[in-house]
Amino acid sequence: MKKIAFITGASRGIGRATAIAFARAGFDLAISARTLETGEVFQHSVRKADGRPLDGSLNATADAARKLGAQVLVVRMDLLDNNSVINAAQQVLDHYGRVDVLINNAIYQGADLNHTFMELQPETLERVAQGYILAPFILTRKLMPAMLEQGAGVVINITSGAGEKDPPFAADKGGWGYGYGAGKAAVSRLSGVLSRELGEQGIQAFTVNPGVITTETLKETIGEKGVLALSNCSAAPEIPAAVFVWLATNTTATNYQMCTINAQPFAIEKNIKAES
Template identity: 85%
Template sequence: MKKVAFITGASRGIGRATAIAFARAGFDIAISARTLESGEEFEHSVRKADGRPLDGSLNATATEARELGAQVQVLRMDLLDSGSVQQAAQQVLQHFGRIDVLINNAVYQGADLNQTFMELQPDTLERIAQGYILAPFLLTRAVMPAMLEQGAGVVINITSAAGESDPPVAADRGGWGYAYGAGKAAVSRLSGILSRELGEQGIQAFTVNPGVITTETLKETIGDKGVLALSNQTAPPELPAAVFVWLATDVAAWDYQFRTINAQSFAREKGIAADCN
């Protein structure tokens, strides 16, 4: 029986690359996001400069993964809707009967995400709490009984520098705001709890900081000139995806729990290459 990886936020960016990487590694996959078809519009989303939605969709990701031989389940899931999150987990378990790897990649990306402290409103923090704390908790909690029954399971949570340190400059000058920093700080704490409490029952959990990744969102946020200026500090989405596969499949991965793994330096250390084909 093939193993199953469930990747959230898989319509584009790191999530899409991760789905393709696990399909290439021989997994069947479940993928979720809000965008089933390219061009769909949603409240609280990053857009192109002309107002159009970003490119990418779950169905496009699924087509690529199926060409690699994977069975793919496509699920529309909204992090800001707890019922949607819980239903997605139930559907994956009903369809495949198991989940071996959970990648908590999806995040809330509203335009208010990095407002300055004095501009920040309570409703933004409510969305952060829902998207960065409650949704990953609900999803992980929903799949955990199946992982425990299997006697094995891997959970990978995606953090960022904002969850690990203070911003280099103020939010209105290119740094991150309190809302995003608080959300990612919460993400950074989940894996260690899972490993400490459930590790003896076969659960492995990892916290990974991808670094600056040239996703569609980054390109629209900082533009081509910004990407060029950061070129020596960036990596394609396929690089963290390759790191996730290594963590989920290599027997040596156990030793990399209880820390934040910086994907780009880790890939260099382990000789992990991004497959961009």
């Protein structure tokens, strides 16, 4: 029986690359995001400079994964809606009856996320709390009983340096703001709690910092010149995706819990190869 990987935020970027990597590794998939079809428009989302939505969709990701032999369940999920998160988890459990690997990749990415402290509004922090704390908690909590019943499960939470250190510059000069930093700081604490409390029952949990990744969102946020400037210190989404697969399948991965794994140097250290 093939194992099941549930990847959130899989319409583009790291999530899409992760879904394809797990399909290539022999997993069947459940994938979620808001965007089922390319071109759908949502409130509180990053858009192109001309206002159009970013490229990518769940159905396009599913098509690519199915070509690799995976069964794929596509589930629309909105992190800012608790009922949507609960319903997505239930759909996956109803369809597969189990989840072996959960990748909490989706985040809130509204245009207000990186405002400076004096620009930041309470409404933004409410969305940050919903997207970075409540939604991953609700989803993981909903799936955990099935993992505990089967005696095994892997949870991978994706953090950022913004959640673990102070910004090198002000938010309006290339650094990050309190909203994003606070959200990722919360993400960084989840895996250690899961490992400590549920490790003896077969649960493994990891915190991974992908580093700077050249996703569609990054390209639209900093522009082509910014991407070129980062060319020597950024990586393709396939790099962290390959690290996630390694953590979910390698018998020695358990040794890398209770810490933050920096995906790019980790891939080099472990000779983890990414396929595009």
